[in-house]
Amino acid sequence: MLFGDLVDPVRGIFGALKRDLQHQGIELRLAQSEHGQANICRAISWCGSGPYALAPHDDVAQVLCAGSDFELSAVAENIVGALNFYPSMAKEGGDLRMWSHKPTAGDRKAQGVETTGYPYSTTYLETVPYQDLQLRAGDIALIDGGFIHGVTSKSGGEKPRLVLNSFFGFARPDLVLWWT
Ligand SMILES: O=C(O)CCC(=O)C(=O)O
Numbered sequence: 001m002l003f004g005d006l007v008d009p010v011r012g013i014f015g016a017l018k019r020d021l022q023h024q025g026i027e028l029r030l031a032q033s034e035h036g037q038a039n040i041c042r043a044i045s046w047c048g049s050g051p052y053a054l055a056p057h058d059d060v061a062q063v064l065c066a067g068s069d070f071e072l073s074a075v076a077e078n079i080v081g082a083l084n085f086y087p088s089m090a091k092e093g094g095d096l097r098m099w100s101h102k103p104t105a106g107d108r109k110a111q112g113v114e115t116t117g118y119p120y121s122t123t124y125l126e127t128v129p130y131q132d133l134q135l136r137a138g139d140i141a142l143i144d145g146g147f148i149h150g151v152t153s154k155s156g157g158e159k160p161r162l163v164l165n166s167f168f169g170f171a172r173p174d175l176v177l178w179w180t
Pocket residue numbers: 046054059082084096149150151163165
């Protein structure tokens with residue numbers, strides 16, 4: 001319904017990357033666990049109050065803490081890539097704010113966000129430089145999810161901000177896992 005007759009961009013990218021990696025002898029597939037197979041993406045409209053629709057966080061802590069039942073936890077040793085596609089975007093606000101800081105396990109522990117990577121406090125980020133990515137409908141943002149990032153609140157217009165979000169990364173040199 002979201003894309004009508006158009007190609008689903010997430011499956012499009014997944015398929016293209018899978019073919020390209022295959023030529024290099026690397027397998028790309030959805031992550032599995034004893035509970036089943038991961039989904040390819042999730043569609044979310046963040047609705048936090050205050051300055052952030054989604055508070056500053058990193059995407060690695062949750063992968064590190066996925067547990068031994070989940071093969072995707074191996075990816076936390078490498079870069080956890082986040083692929084975000086925006087089918088709909090607010091007229092103002094809803095920027096993807098990226099801080100130039102990649103927390104270590106020690107940083108997370110000190111901040112009390114060891115198992116979640118969420119949320120980092122304003123005080124912690126006070127002196128860290130950041131950049132706001134202003135997004136438009138149709139944009140794709142590909143980021144290193146190890147860096148702290150968040151979403152500024154939507155400040156104008158009727159249109160909802162909708163993100164299709166997936167994660168991926170190397171579990172082994174010959175295996176890339178994808179999940180949400
Ligand atoms: O909505 C966005 O732009 C970012 C989403 C995100 O950081 C996440 O789902 O972890």
